[in-house]
Each structure stands twice: as structure tokens, then as C-alpha cells.
Amino acid sequence: MLEMNRRTFLKVTGTTAAAVAVAPKLVGAMETELGGKDIDPVGAGERVGIPVTCHVCNIQDGAIAYVQDGRIVKLEGNPEHVSTRGRLCAKGNSGMWYTYDPDRITYPLKRVGARGEGKWKRITWDEALKEVAGKLDEAIKEDPNSVFLKYGRNRTGGAIDRFMHTLGSDSILNHTSVCESSKKVGLEPTWGPDIETPDFAHAKYILNFGSNILEAAYFHNPLSQRVMEGTVENKAKLVTFDVRLSNTAGRSDEWIPVFPATDGAIALAMGNVILSNDLQDSDFINTWTNVTVDELKAHYKQYTPEWASKLSGVPVETIERIAREFATTKPATLFTYRGPAKHLYGSYNEKACMMLPIMTGNIEKRGGYCMPRGMGWPQPEPQPPKPAKHAFMNAHHHPDYPLASHGTSHMLPYHIANGDVKVKVYFTYQDNPVYTNPGAQATWGKMFRDEKLIPYYVSMSPFMGEETALADLILPDCPYLERWEPESMPNSLHPWLGIRQPVIKPLGESRENRIILRDIIHTLDPDGSRGMKKYWEFADGEDYMRHHFDNVPKLKEDGGLDFLKKHGVWPIYGKLDGTGKIVDKTGREIEAEYGLHMKELSADEMLGAIVDPTAGTITKNGEAIGVQRNGKNYVGFSTPDRRLNVRVDGWAKYGFNPMPTFKQIPWHKDMQDDEMILTTYKINVHKQSRTAAVKWLAEIMHSNPAWMNSETGKKIGVKTGDLVRVESKVGYVVTKAYVFEGIHPKVIAIPTGFGHWEYGRLANLKHKEKAGGEYGAADDADLNNVWWDDRGVHANAMIPNVVDPIGGSQGWYDTVVKVTKAGPEDKYGDVKGDWDKHMEAYKESLRYAYTGDLHRTMHPEMAAWGGPDSVNQEAAHQAAPAPEKAPEAEAAPAEGAEAAAKEAAH
Structure with a gap:
């Protein structure tokens, strides 16, 4: 700690004054800089700025890391990045504290006690690699698919799939079923991509169903910028349907509280109003969809505003007015994220919502509902072949959920316990389902502790998260500022490629993930005789990246990876101006390209093509390349027939309604007066499980009281600060209440990201019990300044397993609970989940699968x-x-x- 007295004050201020005196021109110039440079405030020297792509969350903002004397001292936005335009959120600005976490793991660790006992010994990389290779050798000889790898965030650009395919394993699991899979499956069959990029900045009307765009939505930084441009500069009206007064709802022109899971019913009723009043874009529907206006009108007659009002609680007049406003205000756009999708029938909700811009013709128009723009890159050659046998839990092959193309990984503990799948070796990467998944420690924790279910478990992680603490072996991966990764995100209407690059060398003995995977393969196949090593012949992470970027057309001419190392992103569309926009040399904002589906096919592209006389689909060499409309040959949409598939025939194959529809959650239909619905949400300074140990963010917010409506609080005798017991059919938590008017009376909301029992001393507030640096990292004296004593409460143990039978999503927002004032035996922070009850919930969820009796x-x-x-x-x-x-x-x-x-x- 620096003791501030007169002597040290004069020393510091004298140095600063001297710096200003010797560099007055520099200081004056810095006043007008828009970013991209940083100055040492004491020595006045320019710090080294290295462009990167952020990875604190999955938004992938363009950033610059500043390094001084070998240490990362600051992060800020990259002014050359077309998507994030020089801006970085609080999470991104705090990213260096991943690197300098005092509880970071910097060398391999082998378990020496019981799983979860917290006893480890340091071993060498050679010892670790030989042990892993030995376990893998046994497993792949018996069954390659007994080797599992589950990841949370996989931004490796293909390295994880390459590794598993090299082993011959198809058992690759993602985290998407607890994220947004039902949104993706709701979108994909209709228009091809699994995401959308609304043009908020140029819209005149923005309809938001259940998404907290300004705080925690996907693409928070870039999209929130565009929403503010649209509402402030373009005077767009923003209307939000949500169960609670989120930050986005609070900034909206209208917040309309809704009963949970009824977004789809409201959207269908709005469609009914639009179609019954002939406010639709008939030409667009008849030209670009696989249904006619008459078919839509006949189908939508059933979804009246009166019907939706009874389900949602939204007045009939409000539904009718918003529908007319949306249809008659041009251009208009729409956004959803997890709110409508994370339910038992979330894919239906997503489909119903996206129908509104479709039926009003606001597709691929300036200010409308646009397809994502992304860019790709080649993979290093040669590539390993696909596995010979599909795995039971692979995203595309679940026998009960054949439409869930992004997986149902949150069901894994039950499938393993039932013997549906057999695991010999389990890898985890950037994942923590023991904390983040439904059931949490009661389900995933129980599975990992059982060595009969998971005989050998390897965690590739730099942090002792709840899942990593149960591993047999820990291989220390690098945080994002110390590794190479390719990147492209459709978070802007201008496509871009970017990179992460090491801004300092990996600390301690840490190795970046692709190097860990390479070294495992090289240990398994040192001389190449097993046919594995040839897929991993690269010197280091940078060499691997050159295979990606040095041969991308146009980027190659600009310098390939060397260009990206210098700028962090490609292409450079223009220059950031004083208003926060990217402009060309004349000062005009760079405009996006619209109407992607209306790009006409050239004569060369049409040579040898066949046009279907009925649907107009244009095929060449057996693949659809476009669609003929009004005598012209267009690229169309990336669906099998190149039209928007309002009717999804593939759903009908498995007994699901192929047309837009709604299904009420059965257990919501007749809730008792003392029952409520639990919802969880994210806040803007935290994400999932990985930020509670970031000191700047933890100080901003470190506890998570449960939101409750004032009328509800009066009914059960609870006021702000009181302890409440929130109990579901599988468990309960005891937490503090926050009582106010900004939430639906039948909803209780608890934010996620709190209540850790692992993840380092700061996350679980054990910083006073022992010193840091236990696994090789440097201690941080600043932890002595932690003034708070509340780490919050984690609710996932009491959330049962629910699976959308179409999209595979976990029904995060479907849980019925009873909320009571805490009893004399209840203590703040109590968390209980019951494995047997969770198993019953899993079996109940299966009854709604297409193979189930319900x-x-x-x-x-x-x-x-x-x-x-x-x-x-x-x-x-x-x-x-x-x-x-x-x-x-x-x-x-x-x-x-x-x-x-x-x-x-x-």
C-alpha cells in the first residue's frame, strides 16, 4: 500500500507536472484523439497498443490492450472496428484481471485427494500429457465416442472439432441448450441463419420481446449503440414486452408487463390484427414466402387479441394498437433473445415473433429486420475425417429431439446415470455446468463426483471454477489476452474478420488451448504412425492462424495475418468520427448493403442450372443456388427452396405444427394463488459464472436480491431486505427480497452470476482466510480493500430440467415456485437441490418429446x-x-x- 504523505504527494505531483511540461503538444493532441493511443501518466511515454478481440463475453468487441513494462495496464475500444466503433463495455475494460487473477492456475495440477476435496499436487507438462494420452489410448481402442469434450465458449475457430475428430470421437457437446438453441431453431427453418441483425439505427419502430438489449442481450455493445441511435437520432419508438422492468424496458417508450412465456401468443394476436385489417405487405408474402396471404389470413383467424389477452394479461386495446403502429410505421424492426425462447415451446414463440417483420415486408430493408453478415476462413489442411459413428449426445442426433440441431447438453447427467451413454474420458473447456446449468451442484456436481459415471476427468482452465474443482487433472489454459484465435461475429451490418493475439507471453506454464490439444495429439502419436500427427503440424498458435488468414481472398492482398496483427480487424471501412460513426473520406457514414436476397444470379451462375416450375427454386449440381421471381433469378434466402418457409414441413414430420402457433406451458395454466414463476436474468457487469472474481466488476455488484412486486410483497408480508424462501418442486433457496413495482405480480426474478462456492477467494469471499498465489499466480494486495461481505445466492439448484421438444432449450423461465417469508430455521444463502426430484423432472420433460406420451x-x-x-x-x-x-x-x-x-x- 502507498502511504500518502506530504513527501510522496510532492514527489508524485512533481513528476506529473514535469511530464506535462515536457510534452505540452502531446497533451493538447490527446484532447482530440478518438482512441488508439495511451500515455503513461507519470513518464509521459506512449504505451504499446496491441489490437485484440475481446472475449470476456461472447460479443467479441474490438479492443486495444496497452502494455507497459511487460504488464497489461489498460483496455479500451478499437476505433477501427466497424462493429463496436471504439467502445468497450465495463466487462471488456476489466479484462486484464483475468490475466492477473491472484487465484489463477499457472501449472498442471493432479488431484491427490477425493474429488472436490481441494487437494492437488503440481506436476510437469510431460507427466500431465503422458497421463492424458494413456487414458485416451485406452478409451479410443474401446470406443472413440467414449471420449467426451464439452465446451462453454468455443472461439477456437475449429481447433476443438479438429482435436475430437482426430481421436475419432463425435461426442462434442456445446452449451447452447442453456443459451439460445430454441431461438436458433425457431429462426433457421424459416430463413436459414440462426440469428438476425436488426437495423435499429435506421428504424422508426422497434418492437422488443423479452430481450434486455441495452444491458445483457447478445451483441450488447454494438446493438445497444444502434438502439440509441435509432431512438435518439432517428426518433424511433421502442416498445418492450417483458415480465420485468429491465434497463431496456426502462429506456423504452412503453414497457408492457406480460405473463411469462406468452410472447408468442401476443405476436400471433398482433399478426391477426395486421392481417384482418389488410395492413400486411401482400406482395412480399406472395413473392418471398412459401404461403399465400389468403393462407396466412385463414390460419391467423384463430389467434384473436381477446384470446391472447386472457393468456398474457395484456389488454386487447394495447395489442391492437401496437400491431397497427408496427404495421404502419416504416421501417420497423423486431428483436428477441432468450425471453421468448427459453420455454417448453420456445421455438414456437420465436417463430411467432419473427412473423411480424415478415408479414409487414420489413425484411432486408434499411431500418428493418436483416440477415446476419459474417465472414469465414479456411481450415489448415489436411483435415481429419468425420467420426465413423455418430454419438448419442451429438447435437444433431438425439433420438428424442431430432429437430434440436444445437443440442440438448443440459440433459447429460441423466443420460449418463441411465446408461444411455458411456464416458471413459471427459474434457471440459470454458465451461462450468456445475454452476451454470439447471440443477447445478445437485445434478452436475453429483455426476462429476461419481467416478463410476466419469472415470477420468480433465479440465482445461486457468481458474478453479466449480467444475474444475472436481477434476482429476487440470491443464492450465490461457486467458484471452495471451492466446491466438480467429474471430468473426455478425454483430453489425458490415461483415468483418478479427483476431485475438497474445499481448504478453502466457504467465507461468500456461499454454493456449490449441497448443494443449496439439501436444496431446503429439504425445499420442509422436512419430505419426497412427495417422494423427499430420493434422497438427504447426509450430505455434501464430503459425496455425496463418493457415486461416493468409489465404483469404482480398485479405491476402492486404497482408493476411500481418494486417490483422496491426489492426485487429479487417476490412477497415473508414474512420471513426466525432459522433461515434464510421465515415468515409468525405465524412459520410458508411452505409450497409441491404436486400441480400435480391442479388441477381449472373449468366455464368445460371449456366447449367434448373428452375423448378412450381416453387421457382434454382438448382445447380444438385444444390439450390437461388429462386426465380417475377422472371428474375435471385439468390434468395438460405433455405432449401430459397424462400422464407413460413410453413416448416420438417416440423410436421415429427408431429409439430409447421405453421406459426402457440402452446401454453401446461403447469402455468392453473397455478395456485400462492404460486409464482421464477425468472433469472443477467446484468451488464457480469456474465454467467466467469466475472465474480474480476475485482472491478465484483465491487460494482456482488449481491443479487430477488425482485418482487409490491402487491405480492404485501400479500406475503415481505418488504425490501427481508429474507424469503423460494421453493420449487426440486429444491429451494433463501435470499433477500427487493420489493417494488417494476415486475409482474406473478413473477420473482433473481439475477445470475452470484453465490459462488469456488472460483477463487474473491468470488466466494474467502480472501481473508488464506493468501493468494496458491497455484503460481502473484497475490493481489488490493483484495485487502474488499469492503463487502455478501456474495449473493445462486438459484440454479432449484430449477428443474425442462426441454423444448423442438429447439432443445432449457426452460429457464418456466419454474413454478412458492415464495414465503423465511422461517426461523432458514438462513441467508441456503441452497438445496434434490437429485431424485431432478431426475423425476427430467423424466417428465421427456414426456413432451415427440416420442413422449404427452x-x-x-x-x-x-x-x-x-x-x-x-x-x-x-x-x-x-x-x-x-x-x-x-x-x-x-x-x-x-x-x-x-x-x-x-x-x-x-
């Missing part, structure tokens, strides 16, 4: 669809028909099955 009762209307390829055709025709005129039958199970559905839910 699937047909939830889709009685499908008796009329059938079709030669319908898996459930025979069973569907045996079910009682439900005509289209009765949407209430879609909102709840058919009569006779209601009791079964309620029993399954509770």
Missing part, C-alpha cells in the same frame, strides 16, 4: 396434417381432432389429457 395431446391439431413422412401419422390420426377455430385447445392439452399433463408438470 406430445400428441399437446398437438391434437396435427391429426389433420399427417403426411407420408409423418413419424406420428398413425398415432396422430387416432387422436381427437382439434379444429383450427379453437386456439384454446392449442394453449392447453386436449380434453382427457389435461390431468396427465398437470400430473407430469407437478
Whole structure:
């Protein structure tokens, strides 16, 4: 600690004054700099700036890291980056504290006690690699698919798939089913991409369903900039439907509270108003979709505002007014994220919402609902072949969830416990499901502690997270400022390529992930005789990256990787001006390209092509390359027929409604008066499980009281600061209440990212119990300044497993709970989850899969669809028909099955 007295004060101020005196021109110039340079405030020397792509979260902002005397001293936005335009959020500005975490692991560790006991010994890399190679050798000889790798964030640009395919394993699991898989599956069949990029900056009307764009949504930094441009500069109206008064709802022109999981019903009712009043864009629908306006009108008749109002609590007049405003204000756009999608039938909700810009023709227009713009790069050659056998838990091959193309990984503990899959070696990378997944320590923690279920477990991590603490072996990976990675994110209407590059050498014995994977393969196949080593013949991370970027057309001419090392991003579209926009040499803002689907095919592209006389699809060499419309040959959308598939026939094959529809959560239908629905959410200075140990962020927010409506608080006798017990059918937590008007009366909301029991001394507030640097990192004396004593409470142990039978998502926002004032035995921070009850919830969720007994009762209307390829055709025709005129039958199970559905839910 610096003792500040008169002597030290004069010394510091004298040095600073001298620096100003010797560099007055420099200081004056810095006043007008827009970024890209940084000056040592004491010595007045310019610090070394190295461009990177941020990876504190998954938004991938352009950043610059400043290094002085070999230490990272500051991070700021990259002014040359077209997407984030010189801006960096609080999380990004704090990124260096990943590198300098005093509890960071900097050398390999081998478990010496029981799993989770916290006893480790330091070993060498040679010892670690030989041990892993030995375990892998045994496993792949028996069954390559018994080698599992589950990742949370995989920004390796293909290295993880290359590693697993080199081993012959198809058992690669992502985290997407707890993130946004049902959103993706709701979007993909209709227009091809799994995400959208709304042009908020040029919109006149922005409709937001359940997304906290300004704080925690996907692409928070770039999209929040554009939302502010649209609302402030372009005078766009922003309307938010949400269960709580989020930061985005608070900045909206209107916040409309809704009952959870009913976004889709509101969107369908808005569609009903638009179509019944002929406010739709008929030409766009008839030209670019696979249905007609008349078909849409007939289908949407059932979804009246009165029907949606009963489900959502939103007044009929409000639904009708917002629908008319959206349809008549041009251009208009829409956004969703997890709010509508993280439910039992989240993919239906997403589909219903995206229909609004489709039916009003606001697609691929300036200020409208646009397709994502991304860029790719080649992989190093040769590449390993795909595995010979598909794995049960691979994202594309789950037998009960065939449409869940992004996986259902949150079901893994139950599949392993049931014997559906067998694991011999388990790898984890940037993942922490023991904390982040439903059930948390009660399910994933139990699985990892059981050596019969997971015989050998390797964590590639620089931090002792809740999952890593249960490993057999820890291989210290590097934080993002010490590794190489390729990057491209469709977070702007201008496509870009970027890199992460080491701004300092890896600390201690840390190795970046692609080097760890290479070294494992080289240990397994040192002389190449097993045919593995040839896929990993690169000298280091930079060499690997040259294979990606030195042969990208146009980038190659600009210098390839060397250009990216200098700028961090390519292409450079223009220069950041004083208003925060990227402009050309004349000072005009760089405009995006719109109407991507209307790009015409050239004569050369049409040579040898075949045009389908009915759908207009243009195929060449067996692949669709475009669609013919009004006598012209267009690229179209990236769907199989190159049109927007409003009717998704692939869903009907498995007994799901191919048209936009809504299904009410069965256990929400008849909730008791003392029951509420739990929702969780993210805040702008934290993300998932990985920021509670970042000291700047932890000081800003370190606790997470449960939001509750004032009327609800009065009913149960609770005021702000009181302890409450929140109990579901699988567990409970005891936490503090925050009582106010900004939340739906039937909802209780608890933010995530708090209540750690591992992840270092700061995250779990054990900084006073022992010194840091236990695993080779330098201690941080600043932890002596921690003034707070509340680490918050983690709610995931009481959230049961729920799977959207279409998109595979976890139903994060479906949990019914009872909230009571805490009893005399309840203590703040109590968390309880029951494995047996979680297993029951998993089995109940399976009943809604297309193979389950409740699937047909939830889709009685499908008796009329059938079709030669319908898996459930025979069973569907045996079910009682439900005509289209009765949407209430879609909102709840058919009569006779209601009791079964309620029993399954509770």
C-alpha cells in the first residue's frame, strides 16, 4: 500500500507536472484523439497498443490492450472496428484481471485427494500429457465416442472439432441448450441463419420481446449503440414486452408487463390484427414466402387479441394498437433473445415473433429486420475425417429431439446415470455446468463426483471454477489476452474478420488451448504412425492462424495475418468520427448493403442450372443456388427452396405444427394463488459464472436480491431486505427480497452470476482466510480493500430440467415456485437441490418429446396434417381432432389429457 504523505504527494505531483511540461503538444493532441493511443501518466511515454478481440463475453468487441513494462495496464475500444466503433463495455475494460487473477492456475495440477476435496499436487507438462494420452489410448481402442469434450465458449475457430475428430470421437457437446438453441431453431427453418441483425439505427419502430438489449442481450455493445441511435437520432419508438422492468424496458417508450412465456401468443394476436385489417405487405408474402396471404389470413383467424389477452394479461386495446403502429410505421424492426425462447415451446414463440417483420415486408430493408453478415476462413489442411459413428449426445442426433440441431447438453447427467451413454474420458473447456446449468451442484456436481459415471476427468482452465474443482487433472489454459484465435461475429451490418493475439507471453506454464490439444495429439502419436500427427503440424498458435488468414481472398492482398496483427480487424471501412460513426473520406457514414436476397444470379451462375416450375427454386449440381421471381433469378434466402418457409414441413414430420402457433406451458395454466414463476436474468457487469472474481466488476455488484412486486410483497408480508424462501418442486433457496413495482405480480426474478462456492477467494469471499498465489499466480494486495461481505445466492439448484421438444432449450423461465417469508430455521444463502426430484423432472420433460406420451395431446391439431413422412401419422390420426377455430385447445392439452399433463408438470 502507498502511504500518502506530504513527501510522496510532492514527489508524485512533481513528476506529473514535469511530464506535462515536457510534452505540452502531446497533451493538447490527446484532447482530440478518438482512441488508439495511451500515455503513461507519470513518464509521459506512449504505451504499446496491441489490437485484440475481446472475449470476456461472447460479443467479441474490438479492443486495444496497452502494455507497459511487460504488464497489461489498460483496455479500451478499437476505433477501427466497424462493429463496436471504439467502445468497450465495463466487462471488456476489466479484462486484464483475468490475466492477473491472484487465484489463477499457472501449472498442471493432479488431484491427490477425493474429488472436490481441494487437494492437488503440481506436476510437469510431460507427466500431465503422458497421463492424458494413456487414458485416451485406452478409451479410443474401446470406443472413440467414449471420449467426451464439452465446451462453454468455443472461439477456437475449429481447433476443438479438429482435436475430437482426430481421436475419432463425435461426442462434442456445446452449451447452447442453456443459451439460445430454441431461438436458433425457431429462426433457421424459416430463413436459414440462426440469428438476425436488426437495423435499429435506421428504424422508426422497434418492437422488443423479452430481450434486455441495452444491458445483457447478445451483441450488447454494438446493438445497444444502434438502439440509441435509432431512438435518439432517428426518433424511433421502442416498445418492450417483458415480465420485468429491465434497463431496456426502462429506456423504452412503453414497457408492457406480460405473463411469462406468452410472447408468442401476443405476436400471433398482433399478426391477426395486421392481417384482418389488410395492413400486411401482400406482395412480399406472395413473392418471398412459401404461403399465400389468403393462407396466412385463414390460419391467423384463430389467434384473436381477446384470446391472447386472457393468456398474457395484456389488454386487447394495447395489442391492437401496437400491431397497427408496427404495421404502419416504416421501417420497423423486431428483436428477441432468450425471453421468448427459453420455454417448453420456445421455438414456437420465436417463430411467432419473427412473423411480424415478415408479414409487414420489413425484411432486408434499411431500418428493418436483416440477415446476419459474417465472414469465414479456411481450415489448415489436411483435415481429419468425420467420426465413423455418430454419438448419442451429438447435437444433431438425439433420438428424442431430432429437430434440436444445437443440442440438448443440459440433459447429460441423466443420460449418463441411465446408461444411455458411456464416458471413459471427459474434457471440459470454458465451461462450468456445475454452476451454470439447471440443477447445478445437485445434478452436475453429483455426476462429476461419481467416478463410476466419469472415470477420468480433465479440465482445461486457468481458474478453479466449480467444475474444475472436481477434476482429476487440470491443464492450465490461457486467458484471452495471451492466446491466438480467429474471430468473426455478425454483430453489425458490415461483415468483418478479427483476431485475438497474445499481448504478453502466457504467465507461468500456461499454454493456449490449441497448443494443449496439439501436444496431446503429439504425445499420442509422436512419430505419426497412427495417422494423427499430420493434422497438427504447426509450430505455434501464430503459425496455425496463418493457415486461416493468409489465404483469404482480398485479405491476402492486404497482408493476411500481418494486417490483422496491426489492426485487429479487417476490412477497415473508414474512420471513426466525432459522433461515434464510421465515415468515409468525405465524412459520410458508411452505409450497409441491404436486400441480400435480391442479388441477381449472373449468366455464368445460371449456366447449367434448373428452375423448378412450381416453387421457382434454382438448382445447380444438385444444390439450390437461388429462386426465380417475377422472371428474375435471385439468390434468395438460405433455405432449401430459397424462400422464407413460413410453413416448416420438417416440423410436421415429427408431429409439430409447421405453421406459426402457440402452446401454453401446461403447469402455468392453473397455478395456485400462492404460486409464482421464477425468472433469472443477467446484468451488464457480469456474465454467467466467469466475472465474480474480476475485482472491478465484483465491487460494482456482488449481491443479487430477488425482485418482487409490491402487491405480492404485501400479500406475503415481505418488504425490501427481508429474507424469503423460494421453493420449487426440486429444491429451494433463501435470499433477500427487493420489493417494488417494476415486475409482474406473478413473477420473482433473481439475477445470475452470484453465490459462488469456488472460483477463487474473491468470488466466494474467502480472501481473508488464506493468501493468494496458491497455484503460481502473484497475490493481489488490493483484495485487502474488499469492503463487502455478501456474495449473493445462486438459484440454479432449484430449477428443474425442462426441454423444448423442438429447439432443445432449457426452460429457464418456466419454474413454478412458492415464495414465503423465511422461517426461523432458514438462513441467508441456503441452497438445496434434490437429485431424485431432478431426475423425476427430467423424466417428465421427456414426456413432451415427440416420442413422449404427452406430445400428441399437446398437438391434437396435427391429426389433420399427417403426411407420408409423418413419424406420428398413425398415432396422430387416432387422436381427437382439434379444429383450427379453437386456439384454446392449442394453449392447453386436449380434453382427457389435461390431468396427465398437470400430473407430469407437478
